Amino acid sequence: MYRIRLATVADVVFLAEVTLAATRAQGRLAADFDEPAWLAGFETWSRESIEDPATDLYVVEVDGSRAGRLRVSRTPEAVELNGIQLHPDIQNRGIGTAIITALQSEAARYGVPLKLNVERDNPNARRLYERLGFTKTGEDGAEDVMQWSKAAEQNRLWNADVAQRYDTPGDGMFSADVLGPTVERLAGLADGGRALEFAIGTGRVAVPLSEYGVPVSGIELSDAMLEQLRTKADAETIPVVSGDMATARVPGEFTLVYLVYNTISNLLTQEEQVACFRNAARHLSPGGRFVIELWVPELRRLPPSLPATVGVADPGYILLDTYDVLKQHVVSHHFHFGEGTEAQLFRSPHRYIWPAELDLMAQLAGFTLESRHADWTNTEFTADSPSHISVYRLPPT
Structure with a gap:
């Protein structure tokens, strides 16, 4: 110490x-x-x-x-x-x-x-x-x-090579089984208004949500990810502000701000994560909602005296997470295997958040928890759920 x-x-x-x-x-x-x-x-x-x-x-x-x-x-x-x-x-x-x-x-x-x-x-x-x-x-x-700088660091992590490999149309998190319920639920939560996606990335959710009929804007810090989005939707269809989701401002007012696929954990300090909640509140109209999709820390799976868990072990892909429990930090190591001995490694750092801590962050920004489910189809959230969809709401007036 x-x-x-x-x-x-x-x-x-x-x-x-x-x-x-x-x-x-x-x-x-x-x-x-x-x-x-x-x-x-x-x-x-x-x-x-x-x-x-x-x-x-x-x-x-x-x-x-x-x-x-x-x-x-x-x-x-x-x-x-x-x-x-x-x-x-x-x-x-x-x-x-x-x-x-x-x-x-x-x-x-x-x-x-x-x-x-x-x-x-x-x-x-x-x-x-x-x-x-x-x-x-x-x-x-x-x-x-x-x-x-944070912007340079994000561009180093989420570079052109990563952006090119990020999209897997029809497979994994891009499959219809995943995106269908996600888009349908978000559209309902938008309640006929405009939606803002923090860390919009390549538009995995924003593009189908826009096609569903919800006006979508975004914030994105990685130039390469934004360039990949622009191959699918122009700036008039999905306007995006380049910046940090904890501080950047987008013109107008929204009924829904959403942050999916664990992305709030890309903010590596509690202070930045609280700032993200406050930034969401600044963009929302009274009664507006902030939706977060986040995994539950897997500390119960840590082997004795070892700081790592294996999240996925498929023939072409292995996910290994290493934990620093004092700082609530985890580094995800993504190993992708090709032919023979060919392999690629991508690392991404995160700060994990317990659901109770997330609720306190929401309170600091003026939100109350409206609902929490285990997935986008409203499955009950339990102590064994690996992730959650949490919906926070501002007071109506």
Whole structure:
């Protein structure tokens, strides 16, 4: 476990020492390095940073002891990671990754990128940043400038290749047995009004719902998924706003907002998920409904001491979910097999939500639970149901 707190003048010696220890462990000190002079200079700079209103200098504590240094600056245009050093004794425990992931969530919450600089002679740091989705955007002296944004991350996950393979007409979630009851139920819940789909994707539900006679609009963050939708319906038939379903606004008012196929779990923090509910409420007329299709976390199926479950094991496809129960995170690993030894892997991260937590999010946004069923045909929801269709409603006035 770790926590971060703002640094004080009493921490300046530690901040210099931990930075030196981390740099020395990387083998990046010059042969003529003057340690006393460097320590004195770094301590002076740390004092100035503590007093600087444009930046936040933190101490990272692990198990109650000081173990690292973190410096972050925030502007309306970006969150900037100005430096992170952890003592070698606590490295490789996932703490640095957790801190950066938290900063990514903060940047996503405010709709800005997370930026940083990395020295070109620090390959370990570069590999970590690249693994977390950062891309190089420029150069600054001996450093490369890297950036992460939620939009870029979604375009990386849901890229053109994934969008091309996403649609399986007539099969799986595109089968008539699945789409027929889905469209019929959503049309009834729209009650003659307009519908808005959050994370509309390639139009799996929106296109047949529009053909059913319901005016449909959408929000979508992935450019590639939206391009695939445009091969089926033009912008006049199904208008779509490019953006985050937790914050983006679509013109007009709707009687129904819906979010299907577990997609609310693509928002990786509770705060973003609550914001999604509030965004739905902003788009709805009085008495309007917000419908969510979501799976029930399968923690009861986790083997003892193992963090993974096998969801599907078909000849051409295997689904493996790995859980982090402290963060309520799960990564779905989709293995698709071709001829011989040919295989493709696609990973998607999620934050799972228990039905009771989902109901509380709804209450925070002004909704009440109108109904919950196990599927689109109104099958009774029980303790053994693997998923649910939850219908939330705003007050009529």
